Amino acid sequence: MGMDASTRNIGAHLRQRLESYAGKPIVYEYGRVVSTGDGIVRIDGLSHSRNGELIAFDGGLYGMAMDLELGKVGAVLLNGINEMRVDSRARSTGRVVEVPVGEALLGRVIDPLGIPLDGLPLHVETYRAIEQPAPTILDRQNVNEPLQTGLLAIDSMIPIGKGQRELIIGDRQTGKTTVAMDCILNQRGKEVLCVYVAIGQKISTVSKLYEQLRAASAMDYTVLVVATASDCAAMQYIAPYAGCAIAEAFMHQGRDVLIVYDDLSKHAVAYRAMSLLLKRSPGREAYPGDVFYLHSRLLERAAHLSDALGGGSMTALPIVETMAGDISAYIPTNVISITDGQIYLETELFHAGVRPAVNVGLSVSRVGGAAQRQAMRKVAGSLRLTLAQYRELQIFAQFGSDIDPATKKLLDYGDRLTETLKQHQHSPLSLSEQVGLLLAVTGGALGEIPIKSVRAFNAELLKHLNGVCRIPLGEIERTGLLSDGGRAAIEKAIADCVRRFKAV
Amino acid sequence: MINGVLYVAGPFEPGDIGQIERHFSALLGDQVTLKVRRDEALIGGFMAMVGGKVYDASFLANVRDIKRHMLDKE
Numbered sequence: 028m029g030m031d032a033s034t035r036n037i038g039a040h041l042r043q044r045l046e047s048y049a050g051k052p053i054v055y056e057y058g059r060v061v062s063t064g065d066g067i068v069r070i071d072g073l074s075h076s077r078n079g080e081l082i083a084f085d086g087g088l089y090g091m092a093m094d095l096e097l098g099k100v101g102a103v104l105l106n107g108i109n110e111m112r113v114d115s116r117a118r119s120t121g122r123v124v125e126v127p128v129g130e131a132l133l134g135r136v137i138d139p140l141g142i143p144l145d146g147l148p149l150h151v152e153t154y155r156a157i158e159q160p161a162p163t164i165l166d167r168q169n170v171n172e173p174l175q176t177g178l179l180a181i182d183s184m185i186p187i188g189k190g191q192r193e194l195i196i197g198d199r200q201t202g203k204t205t206v207a208m209d210c211i212l213n214q215r216g217k218e219v220l221c222v223y224v225a226i227g228q229k230i231s232t233v234s235k236l237y238e239q240l241r242a243a244s245a246m247d248y249t250v251l252v253v254a255t256a257s258d259c260a261a262m263q264y265i266a267p268y269a270g271c272a273i274a275e276a277f278m279h280q281g282r283d284v285l286i287v288y289d290d291l292s293k294h295a296v297a298y299r300a301m302s303l304l305l306k307r308s309p310g311r312e313a314y315p316g317d318v319f320y321l322h323s324r325l326l327e328r329a330a331h332l333s334d335a336l337g338g339g340s341m342t343a344l345p346i347v348e349t350m351a352g353d354i355s356a357y358i359p360t361n362v363i364s365i366t367d368g369q370i371y372l373e374t375e376l377f378h379a380g381v382r383p384a385v386n387v388g389l390s391v392s393r394v395g396g397a398a399q400r401q402a403m404r405k406v407a408g409s410l411r412l413t414l415a416q417y418r419e420l421q422i423f424a425q426f427g428s429d430i431d432p433a434t435k436k437l438l439d440y441g442d443r444l445t446e447t448l449k450q451h452q453h454s455p456l457s458l459s460e461q462v463g464l465l466l467a468v469t470g471g472a473l474g475e476i477p478i479k480s481v482r483a484f485n486a487e488l489l490k491h492l493n494g495v496c497r498i499p500l501g502e503i504e505r506t507g508l509l510s511d512g513g514r515a516a517i518e519k520a521i522a523d524c525v526r527r528f529k530a531v
Numbered sequence: 532m533i534n535g536v537l538y539v540a541g542p543f544e545p546g547d548i549g550q551i552e553r554h555f556s557a558l559l560g561d562q563v564t565l566k567v568r569r570d571e572a573l574i575g576g577f578m579a580m581v582g583g584k585v586y587d588a589s590f591l592a593n594v595r596d597i598k599r600h601m602l603d604k605e
Contacts, residue, residue: 041601048600053587057580072583118585 058100058117060084066108066259067304070100070117079158081120086110089140090117091124091261094305101305103261105140123158126269127151128276133220136237136251139262139269144253155276157268161327168333170367173398174285174342177213177455178206180385180448183407183465184414185370188398189219189283189340190331194362196347196354197372201384203346205452206370207287208236210344212243213455214285220277221249222286224270227263227293230255243453256293260304263297271328274341278330281337286329290346291322295358312357319361326365354389368392382449387414400458400507406465410444417441443473446481456489459500462509463492467521475525484528491524492517535581537565540573540589555581 058072068090073082076092082102083089088111094101104111105124127141129151136145139157143149170188187193195203211221223240225233233253240246250273254266267288274284288294295318302315310316322345329343347362352374354363363369368391377384396404420434421441430438447468450456456464464485467473476484492500499513537551548567555563559582570578573589580586 044601045597048597050593050596053585053592053596055585055587056583057585058583074583116580 055121056119060111060113060115060117061099063104063111063113065304066104066261067301068102068104068111068117070102071098073100073117073119074098076100076119077123079123081122081124083118083120084111085115088115091265092119093301094307103264103301103305104259105261105265106259108259123156124265124269125154125156126272127153128155128273129153132250132273133248134246134250136253138258139252139254139266141269153276155272157265157272158324159272159275159328161324162330162332162336166333166336167330168338169397170331170340170394171397172331172340173400173403174210174219174283175213175217175455175458176206176210177457178209178383179450179456179461179464180383180387181206181370182399182458182461183403183448184387184411185368185385185390185392186395186399186403187342187344187368187392188331188394189342190329191368191392191394191398192326192329192343192345192366193392194345194347194366194369195372196349196359196363196369197384198349198352198374201372201374201377202382202452203348203372204236204289206372206383207289207344207346208239209453209455211240211249211285211287212245212453214248215243215245219248219283219285220274221245222252222270222274222284223249224252224254224267224286224288226254226266226288226290227256227297228289230257239453260297260300263294264301267291267294267325271325271341275328278332278339278341279337281332281339283339284341286341286343288325288343288345290348291362292346292348292358295321314357318358319365322362323365326362367394380449381445382452385448387411388418400503402462402503402507402509403458403465405509406462406469409469410465413437413444414441417444439474439478440468440471442478443476443481444468446478447473447485449482457500457504458507459503460489460492462503463488463496463500463517463521466514466517470518470521472518472521472525475529480528484524487528488521488524491527492520495523496520533559533561533563533582535563535565535579537567538570538573538578538580538589539567540569540571540575540577543567543577551577551579555579555586 056073056075058070060068061071062069080092082092088107090102090104092100092102131151137143170190172189174187174189176182195206197203214221240249252266252270254262270286274286277284298321299314307315326343329341331340347359349359371386371389372384373386420438424438447464496517499516502513552563552565563581573591575590576588578587578589
């Protein structure tokens with residue numbers, strides 16, 4: 028409330044506001060609950076309800092209209108499932124489900140309705156409907172700016188751009204959430220806000236993730252939207268849309284946002300449960316017929332806006348869990364066809380110690396080099412082909428037969444490249460550090476280092492480069508370019524490091 | 532004939548109830564009969580649920596509306 032300088036007295040101000048009050052008749056539609064069960068409510072009346080409209084019930088309960096029939100409305104409860112009674116009154120609120128948006132959400136943990144879960148009050152002034160149309164063709168511009176994940180395997184061969192949708196897919200316990208978390212941690216100091224949407228996860232898991240983000244000071248630029256496994260299906264259903272609305276609000280302010288949906292498989296399962304209880308016809312694998320639209324309308328909202336609209340971006344990293352590596356199942360194929368590429372994490376690679384367990388052959392970024400800095404493009408151009416050849420030759424090596432020198436050389440190179448691509452979790456690498464490592468491996472410097480010592484050498488090399496090559500590395504960070512002089516300086520430093528390492 | 536429910540906070544004269552019924556009958560274009568129920572939470576006034584709509588003329592609804600008005604930005 029603003030106060031005029033001449034009305035400092037609170038009483039006078041309140042009198043002024045009261046005098047300006049013009050009471051109007053309060054009229055609204057109502058209905059009666061005729062049946063309730065499993066979080067679904069059937070209401071008699073409310074003939075002017077809209078799809079997705081927020082319905083208020085007696086006792087502070089809320090639901091969302093999902094089924095509109097003549098004289099009857101089917102709604103899903105968002106809270107108080109055990110408190111709903113038959114014959115309760117239901118009232119249309121005239122608005123669709125909304126979520127609070129704005130800077131006040133940064134650092135907070137909230138549920139999909141915006142209710143804080145971290146025990147602190149939340150004061151917001153702006154709300155946004157969770158369902159919004161996606162930006163149109165003319166509202167967008169090309170994805171041409173990289174979003175650095177800090178993971179060498181991804182930034183070099185499966186680069187992600189701001190405004191892209193890149194799916195992270197794999198079996199359980201293959202490091203999908205870790206890849207997403209490392210990406211969030213790497214956005215520190217890069218003017219990219221993050222939204223992490225936890226759908227159907229264990230409360231203990233979400234708690235651990237929150238602690239990790241807090242310990243790394245990542246909560247300063249992150250919002251956590253949580254609908255855990257103990258929340259009703261309706262809350263798990265609206266969670267990603269709520270997170271998307273929060274991210275969209277930032278995007279329309281011209282800011283860059285990263286949003287992680289963890290995971291959309293559980294989201295589809297929650298939607299299936301709701302649809303079956305609403306007696307909608309089940310389709311393939313009992314999912315409703317519009318399960319593709321469920322995810323397409325969500326992911327299409329990620330975009331790189333045109334300069335006329337502020338140039339902001341929303342980069343989406345949806346996560347999908349597969350069973351026994353089957354990426355041809357229903358939900359995985361749906362989401363793969365929507366997104367602009369996928370990062371496929373394999374169980375065999377994970378157990379073989381290749382972490383992140385990225386299967387480079389099955390992973391792709393449809394944006395590709397357009398989302399890479401020139402420095403990275405220069406050193407990473409041939410990596411995918413090399414690894415593809417390496418994988419083919421590995422099969423022959425398993426037979427133990429005699430190998431010709433050229434094949435042995437490629438196998439040795441592939442082994443060292445694989446070791447270099449391994450990375451500890453929560454240890455993101457900057458662009459310049461990634462370029463330095465790739466220069467070392469592609470230039471053949473690692474040929475003199477035993478395979479078992481490659482990781483230790485790379486750690487030494489990074490320390491060395493950050494000590495003696497600050498200027499060329501700084502130039503790469505600032506400009507994204509790898510000049511001939513910078514390359515020569517880095518290669519000289521690499522050779523020095525190899526000499527020192529071998530001498531030890 | 533439309534049936535409805537009239538929630539009142541305190542005692543109402545039968546004549547008052549009849550007047551309210553006549554008002555709604557004119558509004559909805561059909562004979563309206565209201566069942567009267569007490570709800571002291573309304574503080575004063577009445578709330579009618581008739582013809583699929585709620586007509587809230589209670590003190591409670593007014594107080595809530597005034598609160599919303601007071602807290603709105605000018």
